[in-house]
Amino acid sequence: MFVNKCNCKENRLLSDGRTVCKCSANTQKMATDSFKVPAVPVSRPLQNNTKVINEAKDSSACIKPESSNKKDDKKKSWSVTDFDLGRPLGKGKFGNVYLAREKESHYVVALKVLFKSQILDSEIEHQVRREVEIQCRLRHPNILRMYGYFHDEKRIYLILEYAKHGALYKLLKERGRFDEKTAAIYIRDLTKALIYCHTKKVIHRDIKPENLLIGHNWELKIADFGWSVHSPSSRRMTLCGTLDYLSPEMIDGKPHSYAVDIWSLGVLCYELLVGLPPFDAKDTHQTYRKIRYVIIKYPEFVSEKAKDLMGKLLVINPEQRLPLAHVLQHPWILENAPEGAQPTVYTAEQQS
Structure with a gap:
């Protein structure tokens, strides 16, 4: 069953004109007489x-x-x-x-x-409150x-906090794609941040390049917690996030947990290495189909170790996805992003 499009104003406009709903049918409407x-x-x-x-x-x-x-x-x-x-x-x-x-x-x-x-x-008062309370x-x-x-x-x-170098999305668009060392470093650091979030019982639910900023020393920082949730029970039903990053359990309307962030980590890894998300398609239904059956094509320049990591993150069954702690021990991370390794400094002048 496909997710129906609604009139939610929090839809992400994609490059081909597609949008994805970021609300749920059971979201409680907020009173409009005051803002708390x-x-x-x-x-x-x-x-x-x-x-x-x-x-x-x-x-x-x-x-x-x-x-x-x-x-x-x-x-x-x-x-x-x-x-x-x-x-x-x-x-x-x-x-x-x-x-x-x-x-x-x-x-x-x-x-x-x-x-x-x-x-x-x-009608997103609840999201703003949640963003403030969590972040x-x-x-x-x-x-x-x-x-x-x-x-x-x-x-x-x-x-x-001021992140000097702006959004990762902008940097990715400027470069087209990242080399494996840079991508691995950003995946390593994002993994550490997600481990921390999960220990605090927080599911982010909207990992994507637009929500990641680059700090003074080119370090990655999660910046937007508008769709995150503090979830001690770990089982949620709300459909939220961005189309290309939605997990199979989300598009099928099943309960989801911390594993949705692991799925998003795999999608991000692909996008950093290739320049496009792995399930990009001409229309929404094709994207849903690719996600549901994990249909991925890897360009030849992607290494076998990187493919292995993504293959262990992008798994239909949430319980079978590679735990975040194991991501840090994966050969691709250890080889390209050993502890202390920093991203290659990138400036506009280096393009010329």
Whole structure:
């Protein structure tokens, strides 16, 4: 049974005009009279210096300053006037991301500005809340940090780590495809981040190049948790993600678990090496068919060890997919991405 297209505004437009629904029929509609976000932080995470960021402990308010006076806490709530705004870093359906600098510490961040009205109109309030609640608690070198958040009457502001080199998607399009060493390093680092997420009972559910950023030292960082879920039970039913990355159990409407991220890791590995996702087709039905029966064609330049890894990740039965811990021990990873290996530095000047 194929997944029907709906009018959800969170569809990803693909290169051939196809879209994929990112909502589910049983998603509860949100009230449109007000927008609620998790409790506003009373602390100023960037108040003193970068040491605060590196040493901060997990808390519902993200990061707390090194020292805090209870009498001053209420005065230290964030507002947009605490930041100098710079150039736009990206634009989305529900707002924009700006380069920004906190005035007191001069710490550079990315400020994601979302419009409440657009979020309410699209009925994705639950996703925004979930994104904030999950990402704010994650601490891993390959996951983009959320330092804090606040909101006013019309907007929500997310204070995010600044990833200097932008989206992996853009870098991949510039290069066409990555060499095996670079691809293996990014797969290695993403695997580490997913292992961490799963230990925290978080399923990401939307791994793709657009949701991965490249940091100052060309390190990979998971950046978007809009479709992630904290799932101690590990069994979910919601259809979400991007068409080319959907797992067989998702398109068949079956319960899914952490194994959907393992499937997406295999799809990403193929796309990094080839430049296109493995199940790309002329129309949606062909893509579904390829996914359902794992119909893949490997170009000649893809090594046997890389094929072996992808073959063990892209398995129909979720329980038979290679565990993430074993991915790090796979010969292709050990050969091309030993511990400490860094991606080849890539700049526009190297193209000329």
